[in-house]
Each structure stands twice: as structure tokens, then as C-alpha cells.
Amino acid sequence: MPGRSAATGVFTYGAAAGLAADLIIGDPRRGHPVAAFGRAAGSVEKLLRRDHRGWGALHTAVCAGGATALAALAARTVRDRPGAAAALTAASVWAVVGGTTLGREARAIGGALAAGDLEVARERMPHLVGRDPQSLDGPAMARAVVESVAENTSDAVVGALVWGAVAGVPGLVGFRAVNTLDAMVGHKSPAYRRFGWASARLDDVAGWPGARLTAALATVAGGDPKGAAKAWRQDAAKHPSPNAGPVEASFAGALGVRLGGTLTYGGRVEHRPVLNGEGRAVEVGDIERAVRLSRRVTALTLAVCVGGRIVAGAMKRRKA
Template identity: 75%
Template sequence: MRADHLGFACGAALGFLGDLALGDPRRGHPVAAFGRAAQAVEQRLWRDHRGYGALHTLLCAGGTAAAAGALARTVRRSRTAGVALTAATTWAVLGGTSLGREARAIGGALAAGDIEVARERLPHLCGRDPQALDGAQMARAVVESVAENTSDAVVGALVWGALGGVPGLAGFRAVNTLDAMVGHKSPRYRRFGWASARLDDVVGWPGARLTAALTVLAGPDPRGAWRVARRDASRHPSPNAGPVEAAFAGALGVRLGGTLAYKGRVEHRPVLGAENRPVETADIERAVRLSRRVSLLALGVAIGVRAAVSRGRAAGSLSPDRLTRRNR
């Protein structure tokens, strides 16, 4: 079991460094390939029905986790191959570097006063309607997206990697990608995407809480982060985005939430950190740096959790009952 822990630690660290150095490739990304496959399955299965949506989720997310598990079993006897597989999977499912690049690109456009360029790039980061937003509203959207995606694109994946190894990494990213594809409340996906959205809420729960806790520890204002997260997290309509965005709001000393414009609809969300100042363009860089610190801490936590899981399995395999039977 010690080898299992060390293999995960080395592979996860290498994958994390790979994401830092390379980010996401423009072509041939495994997550994009999964998205195309999931879309093909959707075209065959789609009905305005929750049951068909649940089947779509099972085939796509469950199939991905099962395939990753089978691949992990094939390399189990080779420590080098196991580390390489963990590293490649970790790199494929993490998106922290690309998140920071997109956020900084929008921040740079806003700082230069080029609103149109910022509007062109915003859809790469979130689903807001950029034509309905001014510069300050786009800056707020970017900070909110950095906060939420720190959990979705980094911390949540590392948590499930620690708990489930390569299948946990791949399964979490599959669920999160499906939610982005079909989990929104449009007329087409209100029923079909229900299962994906609910499953994403479940698997995202531990990562969101860990992200909020690490934001309190790593942020420039721990007391403010704790105060706003404890008071305002439950006011957000998303059970997982709420703690993360509230913690970021408190840590950065800014107001998040309020009116949001999507294509075809407008949402009026509660304000998080109402006593704080509005978001400014410079806060985008602060949010990206905070995201990076939280991500690095999450890697350490994931390695520690994996060690605990390995020790627990080892203790179970050497229980007194099994030792007694072994010695007979």
C-alpha cells in the first residue's frame, strides 16, 4: 500500500506540474474528445425525459470511470507505468493554468480599455452574455468564474483522485463536463440534464468545501473569508458554488453575486460580501493568484488523503481476524 501512495503522490505531482507548464493543448485534448463522444451519445438518446438523461449520464460518466479503472488495472504491476498513467490523467483533468490564462487575458483587455476584446474572450471562461455586461460586470464575472472553477477544474479532481485514483480523476472530470454540457436549465436540458446536474452537485460537494477552507487559509483576509463564507454561502442557489464564491469574496474583500445575464434569461442572485467594495479589474489578478495558492495546497491535501486511504486499506488487510486465519 505504501507503493500505491507513493505512486499517486509522484503521478499527481507530475501531472500538476505538467498543467502548470503546458496548460491545455489547443487540439487533441482528452476532455474535448470525451465531450464529442458524449454529444454523439446524446444525439442517439435524447428525449425530454429524466430517465433517458440518467442513462446518458450512466453511459458517459460511468463508462469513463470503468474504462479508467480497467486501464489502471492493466498497469498495476509496473510502478513506472502506474505513475505515468496517474500523471497523464492528472494533467488531462486539471485546468488551473488555462483558467488563469483566460482570466488574465480578459483582465488585460479590460485594463487596456478594450471592452470588445474582453467581450469576445468572456465566453471562453463562463456562460454569461457578454453584450449585456459592462467592464465592471465582466470583472466580477471573471472573479466568480475563477472561484468556482478553482473547485471544479482543480480541487475537486484532486480530491476524487485521492479517494479513487485514476478512475476517480477521470470520473469526476466526466461528471463535471457533462454538467457543463447538459446540466443547465434550458428547455432542451431541463429534464434530460437533471441527472447530470444532480450528480455533479454530489461529486462536487467535498471539493467545494475543501476549496472554501483552503481559501480561508491562503487568502489575504482569513477572517473576512471565514465571515462571509459562513454567513453567505447558503444564500447562493448552487450548493457548491456558494461556499467557494463566498470565501473568495471575503478573502479578496469584494462583492460578488447580484444580477447575472445569460442568453435568454436574467438571474438575480443574492450578494455575497455585501459590506465589501465592488470588483475592480485588478482583482482578477488577485483572484488568479489566490486560485494558484489554493490549488497547490489542495495537491498537498490530496497526497495526504491518499496516504490515509492507503494506510486504512493496509490496516483492513491485516485485521486480527485475517491474521488469525493466515496463521492457521
């Protein structure tokens, strides 16, 4: 079994290679592992679906637990071979992060908005956000994209890397499985209010550390650290999501814009509090600024995760 320093090297090289693969290749149009998991989870849902929290918890345990167990088995088979372990880590990081696709979709919508083609922008909106595009004008779409870039930086990148640093390949896969289940059944529609409760709550727990790290790094890497810290401190708790609040508030402060307000999901209207009320309204150019901030946060996350593993290993050696 490799020592702690070797394990840190496996994570470092594997995570860096996986992020590079995501940057160069992005998500495949067909055969994506996360999509395959989603189809499998959908099949399990058909068997277990009841309007009951207990059945929803069983669905979460079977799907997320099964994916994590398979990842642990795969990691166990290569644990004595650092090269193979690093390759498995790289493949897992590439599979579970989605920073490149996030930026690509955001920029595509931004380009359509800049060209004044609202219909094209509305057609692409479902690739990135869950709200009803037909109810949005140009400024509202720009705001929605910036909010999605902020939230998905945590969900699609930072959270996965954090759990990868903590628990290796099982942490990477387990986090993405939980996050995917939340997207599938965790919303508060009448059909899923009970069945999706367990997935939603587990996602809140799993996403907690990544969201706080995302907010902290956005504060450091943004153009206005004081404004980001102030928005995070004053406005994060106003958001209905315990994890999206810190992330969106810090991005709003870092970019100097206002986020939040009225939005529509599946015909359901929500009036969310304004985040960073001292900022200006979101403009189309802020989409590119948000994407660049997201990339800086990604790079810093890798450095923090690797540094954290090095420090943790040093502390364990001192105690030994």
C-alpha cells in the first residue's frame, strides 16, 4: 500500500490531469458517465417511487451508495499501483467536474444576448439553468447565467475536488452521485417533495464544505474582496439554499453586481432576496467575467486541496 506522500502525489497528478482533460476535451456529447448514472437512477426510481420519505431515502441509498461502493472497489484494485491509481483519479475527475461545459454554455448564451438574439439565448438556457426561459428578458437571462455559473462552480467543480481530496475516487464519485440525484428528484415540486427529501438534504450536507470554499476563493480571486466578503456576510443567509447563498453572494460582491430577485421554475414563481444590493444590474459582459472568476476559483481549489493533503499528512506523521 502506498504511503501518505505517495497517496498525495496520486491525488495531485490525477486531479491536475483530470482538470486538464476537462479543459481540453470537455464533456462528451454521448456516453457521459454522469448521464449513464442518471439513467440508472431513473430506472431505480421507477421501481421505488412512492410519495414517501422512506422510499426516497432508499432510492438515495441504493443509487448514491451503489456508485460510491463501485468507485471504492475500483480504487482498491489499483491502490498498490500509483500510476494506475493516478489514472483512475484523473478519469474520475474528468467524469465528475464540468467547468469547461459550464463556461462554454454560459458564453454561448452571452454571445446570443450580445447579438440581440433572445430566441437563441432562450433555446440554450435549459442547458444551464432550470428556470423558465420564456419568462425572461435579456437582462434577466444574463443574471440567471451569472447565478448559474456561481452555483455550478461549487456543485460541478469545487465540491467534487474537496471530497476527492478527503476520500479519493469514492469521494469524487459519491459527491457527483448525490448532486445528480438532487438535480433529478430533490426539487420542491409536489411530485418530489417527499420522495426527493433525502436526496436534497444529503446534497445540502455534501455541498456544505465546497460551497464555503468556493465563496472564500471567489472573495480572494474577485475584483473586490471587501465587497465580496461584505455581501457574503450580509446576504448569504437570505438565500433559501444554505449552499447557494454564500456562493452567489460572494460572486455578486466580487463582480460588483446584484443577484437574486423574482424567478420562475416550472410555472412556480419565487421572489428571492436581492444579493449585494449595493451592486449594479447584471450586464451581458458580466457573464464572461463570471466565467473567468470561476476558472480562477477552480485553479485555487486544486492548490488548496493539494496543500490540505500535504498539511494533513505532515500532522499525521508528527503524531505517529
